[in-house]
Amino acid sequence: MRVLLVEDDWMIGEVVRDALKDASCGVDWVRDGQQALSAVKVHSYEAILLDLGLPKVDGMSVLCAIRASNNAIPILIITARDAVVDRIRGLDSGADDYVLKPFEMSEVLARLRAIVRRRAGVAAPVLTNGTISLDPATHEASSLGISLRLSGREFALLQALMIRPGAILSRTELEDRIYGWNEEVESNAVEFLIHSLRRKLGSETIKNVRGVGWMVSKGG
Amino acid sequence: MDGIERRVGQSLQLRLSMWLAIAVLLSAVAAGIFSFKAAFHEANEIQDQQLKEVATLVTAENVDSMAAGSVHYVPEFEPEAKVVVQKLGNVNTQRLLDLPPTLPDGMRTLTLGNREWRVVVRTLAPGIRVAVGQQTSDRNEIARNSAVATLIPFLVLAPVLVGVVFLLVRHMFKPLARLAAELDVRPDHDLSEIRVTGDPQLPAEIVPFLVANNRMLARVDQSVALQRRFIADAAHELRSPLTVLLLQAERLDVSEMSTQARERFTALSNGLTRTRALVEQLLTLAHAQEGNGIEADLSPVALAFRRVLEDLIPLAQARQIDIGVTGDSDIWVPANEADLGAVLKNLVDNAIRYTPAGGRVDLSVHTNNNQTSIVVEDTGPGIPVDERARVFDRFYRVLGSGQSGSGLGLSIVQTIATRIGASLTLGDAAWNEQGGLRVTVTFPRIDQPAELVDSTYNCRKSREPVA
Numbered sequence: 001m002r003v004l005l006v007e008d009d010w011m012i013g014e015v016v017r018d019a020l021k022d023a024s025c026g027v028d029w030v031r032d033g034q035q036a037l038s039a040v041k042v043h044s045y046e047a048i049l050l051d052l053g054l055p056k057v058d059g060m061s062v063l064c065a066i067r068a069s070n071n072a073i074p075i076l077i078i079t080a081r082d083a084v085v086d087r088i089r090g091l092d093s094g095a096d097d098y099v100l101k102p103f104e105m106s107e108v109l110a111r112l113r114a115i116v117r118r119r120a121g122v123a124a125p126v127l128t129n130g131t132i133s134l135d136p137a138t139h140e141a142s143s144l145g146i147s148l149r150l151s152g153r154e155f156a157l158l159q160a161l162m163i164r165p166g167a168i169l170s171r172t173e174l175e176d177r178i179y180g181w182n183e184e185v186e187s188n189a190v191e192f193l194i195h196s197l198r199r200k201l202g203s204e205t206i207k208n209v210r211g212v213g214w215m216v217s218k219g220g
Numbered sequence: 221m222d223g224i225e226r227r228v229g230q231s232l233q234l235r236l237s238m239w240l241a242i243a244v245l246l247s248a249v250a251a252g253i254f255s256f257k258a259a260f261h262e263a264n265e266i267q268d269q270q271l272k273e274v275a276t277l278v279t280a281e282n283v284d285s286m287a288a289g290s291v292h293y294v295p296e297f298e299p300e301a302k303v304v305v306q307k308l309g310n311v312n313t314q315r316l317l318d319l320p321p322t323l324p325d326g327m328r329t330l331t332l333g334n335r336e337w338r339v340v341v342r343t344l345a346p347g348i349r350v351a352v353g354q355q356t357s358d359r360n361e362i363a364r365n366s367a368v369a370t371l372i373p374f375l376v377l378a379p380v381l382v383g384v385v386f387l388l389v390r391h392m393f394k395p396l397a398r399l400a401a402e403l404d405v406r407p408d409h410d411l412s413e414i415r416v417t418g419d420p421q422l423p424a425e426i427v428p429f430l431v432a433n434n435r436m437l438a439r440v441d442q443s444v445a446l447q448r449r450f451i452a453d454a455a456h457e458l459r460s461p462l463t464v465l466l467l468q469a470e471r472l473d474v475s476e477m478s479t480q481a482r483e484r485f486t487a488l489s490n491g492l493t494r495t496r497a498l499v500e501q502l503l504t505l506a507h508a509q510e511g512n513g514i515e516a517d518l519s520p521v522a523l524a525f526r527r528v529l530e531d532l533i534p535l536a537q538a539r540q541i542d543i544g545v546t547g548d549s550d551i552w553v554p555a556n557e558a559d560l561g562a563v564l565k566n567l568v569d570n571a572i573r574y575t576p577a578g579g580r581v582d583l584s585v586h587t588n589n590n591q592t593s594i595v596v597e598d599t600g601p602g603i604p605v606d607e608r609a610r611v612f613d614r615f616y617r618v619l620g621s622g623q624s625g626s627g628l629g630l631s632i633v634q635t636i637a638t639r640i641g642a643s644l645t646l647g648d649a650a651w652n653e654q655g656g657l658r659v660t661v662t663f664p665r666i667d668q669p670a671e672l673v674d675s676t677y678n679c680r681k682s683r684e685p686v687a
Contacts, residue, residue, distance in 0.1 A: 009460050015467040022471070080459040082503065084558060102463040102496055105470050166533075168526050207537075209529055210544020211583075218534065 002026040004045045006036040008054050019105040033057025037065055045073060047116050052079040067094035074115040129165035129216050132205055134158055143201040153178045157193045166218030168209050233393045240385040248378035252371050259370045263363030274303050275340040275352040283307055283350050308349040317353050395421040411441035452506035458499045465492055501626040504562055508635040517556040521585050522549040528564040536572050543581040551585050553592050553663045555640050563636050566629040567659050571598035573625055593662040597649040602657045608646045
């Protein structure tokens with residue numbers, strides 16, 4: 001993956017560049033907005049990591065200019081501006097995601113992969129939280145070396161939880177996912193499915209949050 | 221007594237009332253004295269006139285009979301002012317007035333024996349002279365009586381006037397009292413201008429003072445803003461070097477190192493994590509003070525609970541704490557999502573940090589007359605009653621708690637609560653035998669929105685699941 005890194009802070013730029021290289025990405029690093037715009041014109045990148053506070057042309061203008069030229073390249077903003085308004089403006093101007101400084105490289109890499117995948121139109125990638133993975137194509141779940149097929153409803157429930165590991169879903173939300181519009185909701189269906197998923201994949205797979213709902217852990 | 225004197229000395233209203241009252245009383249006394257003297261003098265004049273007229277009635281023919289009538293008058297027994305008529309010259313031991321025969325004509329006051337007389341002497345015919353006299357004490361009594369009558373209006377009106385003065389002054393000071401009350405109920409962070417034109421009754425003399433005051437408020441506001449901006453900017457500027465440190469640490473983490481180096485690296489890494497948390501909390505505090513620029517809004521508590529749990533469950537699990545929501549949380553509160561989120565995050569984070577492993581943290585919502593309270597309870601050691609006021613101070617940590625938090629959490633919560641008009645109370649958790657802190661955030665009254673829950677917020681049916 002070839003990535004354009006736009007960052008004026010020398011020290012941050014250096015370490016991000018090295019970390020990207022460690023993750024087997026090809027990196028071009030530019031230090032101001034003008035260079036960024038010319039680099040985008042000349043080369044084709046798979047993604048841009050864009051800082052907002054830049055000399056010459058600021059990050060938001062770079063973002064707008066790229067989008068105005070009908071370039072749909074995935075852009076991940078990395079910035080120290082944390083005001084909600086800034087965040088909304090960035091996303092509205094066509095950024096694909098937004099990472100706040102100080103950040104962890106693992107998070108940046110994960111988000112980078114996600115936006116690239118989204119742009120590439122890869123439908124239904126294998127969902128994973130580090131321990132469990134779920135393949136939407138085959139309805140196969142694997143955990144701790146075990147791999148097995150799930151029933152339709154088990155899959156629907158686990159998929160709902162795995163789309164965003166760490167998110168808590170209430171009983172109603174889970175019921176909505178596993179039942180169609182006209183289907184009669186059976187009482188305890190959610191408990192029943194969770195019980196069976198835990199038996200198959202390990203008791204720690206799905207966690208209950210008292211009084212709120214269920215979740216699968218983020219990052220295992 | 222001292223207190224009253226000081227109050228009178230400091231209050232313009234009381235001072236004005238007092239001095240006006242003193243002025244009224246002094247002028248009443250002066251006017252009374254003058255009026256008394258004038259009336260007294262006037263009464264004496266009239267009596268002199270009457271004495272003269274009586275004297276003109278006496279003629280050479282009737283003088284003897286009139287003098288004979290006066291002979292029986294005994295001044296000691298008859299209190300009435302009696303006019304005595306007596307011929308001058310012929311000596312008679314019984315005479316009341318022992319007057320020298322050479323007394324010239326005219327009116328005068330004479331002292332005879334121990335009495336004082338007012339006497340008119342006339343020559344009726346050659347050799348016949350008459351003296352008409354009256355005791356001054358009698359005359360004075362009459363004069364005094366009529367003079368005293370003129371004092372009555374002053375005696376009655378002076379107290380009334382003093383009362384009127386007090387009422388008028390109080391009335392004049394009403395706009396000031398109103399202004400003072402208005403300023404008194406201002407929240408601490410409100411440094412906006414005092415309305416000068418709002419009250420038409422506000423005295424013109426006070427306006428320059430208010431204008432000067434407004435200028436000072438503006439300056440204070442500016443310097444407070446600058447100070448806040450500095451905190452925000454400083455924390456903000458720390459982010460970039462901190463990013464470098466964290467990223468380098470992250471890279472170092474995956475490289476080979478000796479056990480000793482790994483140990484030291486872990487300590488370094490923990491220090492970095494703590495620094496990062498502190499910088500984030502400083503920024504949150506700066507935002508909490510300024511407001512996040514988002515209009516006051518209603519937020520669903522259920523969603524906020526869910527967000528904060530999603531955030532903090534990893535921490536709770538690492539510390540083996542059973543965290544959850546009790547009861548129905550399907551209620552809206554008057555706070556925007558960012559504020560509500562920051563309040564809950566800090567309260568729940570504190571609860572998890574200070575609760576020993578194996579403990580429990582409960583979140584719940586209670587409604588009473590449209591007034592909603594969010595309660596966070598834990599099974600930690602609680603906060604001693606005498607420290608409860610101090611824990612809201614910035615960087616204050618309860619001694620011996622051994623916690624490495626930023627010391628800003630409750631301060632942030634307090635700042636946001638004050639800004640959005642919510643109140644914050646610390647108490648003992650319901651499960652008293654286990655100790656524990658109970659933090660209650662009470663929001664101002666609102667009407668719940670008519671159509672409640674949007675489907676994304678829907679966690680209405682979160683019955684206690686079988687785990």
